[in-house]
Amino acid sequence: MHVGIIGVGLMGHGIARNVLSRGGFGLSFLDHPGNQPTDEIRDLGGTPCATPAEVAAVSDVVILCVTGSPQVEAIVAGEGGLATALRAGAVVVDCSTSLPETTLRMADAVRAAGGDYIDAPMTRTAKHAHEGTLNLLAGGAAEVLDRVRPVLASFTERVDHVGALGHGHRLKLLHNYVSVGFMTLLAEAAAQAADADVDPQVFVDVLAGGGGASAALDRLAPYITQGDREGLPFFVSNAQKDIGYYRVMSEAAGARTTIADGVHAALAQPVEAGRGDAYVPELVSLFRRDPEG
Incomplete structure (x- = not known):
């Protein structure tokens, strides 16, 4: 699987480096001024993209690690967003801290584009992200979660399936x-x-x-x-x-x-x-x- 990530900040940087170094997955990331310095991610083989749509076009799994609901909505459903270029069967994994109502709306947009959605926010710190030992609270269909577990395993210590879509957030x-x-x-x-x-x-x-x-x-x-x-x-x-x-x-x-x-x-x-x-x-x-x- 090829992985995309949007939001290479304090948490996302650690996720990205572990997807590459521990998981051995190919990685594309959104080049954005809010990112932490991405030299290490590029050196490990990460490829920058100019828009969320470009990330979606090459990714089987797209991880979101952004500030909150407005950013998630813009990335998924906005102009040049994920929903405009999502691969059939791709899974969006939202690790942001967002409102459950946003999760349900964005999941509808992703499903309409032929993909699936999991909300999987984190409960640990940037140190754990760097070490690859985050904990995730995952909401959504169990079979969809199972499809992305190999990717999630590269940067987590545990992933708990906590219920239906939206229950993670x-x-x-x-x-x-x-x-x-x-x-x-x-x-x-x-x-x-x-x-x-x-x-x-x-x-x-x-x-x-x-x-x-x-x-x-x-x-x-x-x-x-x-x-x-x-x-x-x-x-x-x-x-x-x-x-x-x-x-x-x-x-x-x-x-x-x-x-x-x-x-x-x-x-x-x-x-x-x-x-x-x-x-x-x-x-x-x-x-x-x-x-x-």
Whole structure:
């Protein structure tokens, strides 16, 4: 199978290198200014393409790893999009974080063009993408998923089939709500502790020894104690976007969003202040009484 990928960013770069180096598949990618540097991908044999349609024309599997629903819709159904040039029987694997409603609409467009669609968002970090140990939450027909498992195996540790089409993105938004919600709460507490001159290592140790022990603490602790943000290279703007998607999904389902509203408002403050490009661990500083201090 020849693989196409659209979105060679923090996550997509690791996916692309492992599709080539571990999987041994041919790879074409969309040449886009939002990509990470692609020298390594080109050196491994990856071929740049000018449009999504060009990627579709040569690919049996097309992986999407872009920011969100507007980008997915433009790539799949827009002018020069995948649906205009998709190979018969090709499978689009959407690893983006998107709205379930978008998944269903784009799947209809792909099926009308003769292909199939899987939503398979990721639950790990850019480090895992680089190492080829991502976890995927895959929604869609089991037989379609089975057709692309050899490709997915090149960059994943596990792939869970979580239900019908759209359930991958629904569960990803539930997952990110819990994960980002925990980290936002922890960052606010860490900021308050810092403002009160609490020793940061003592703060971390107290939480780790009690009810605050969590993946959120593990990911933010290096920043709290050492100012090291690199353990979680995830933009605050993307975190806000994911919580916004969760709220949209919840409101459509008639579910309550009381806590989600608060998390979204907390994340909106640094984004509106022009710090959306900060990594999530940096919220610890951005939430302080004097963020510039």
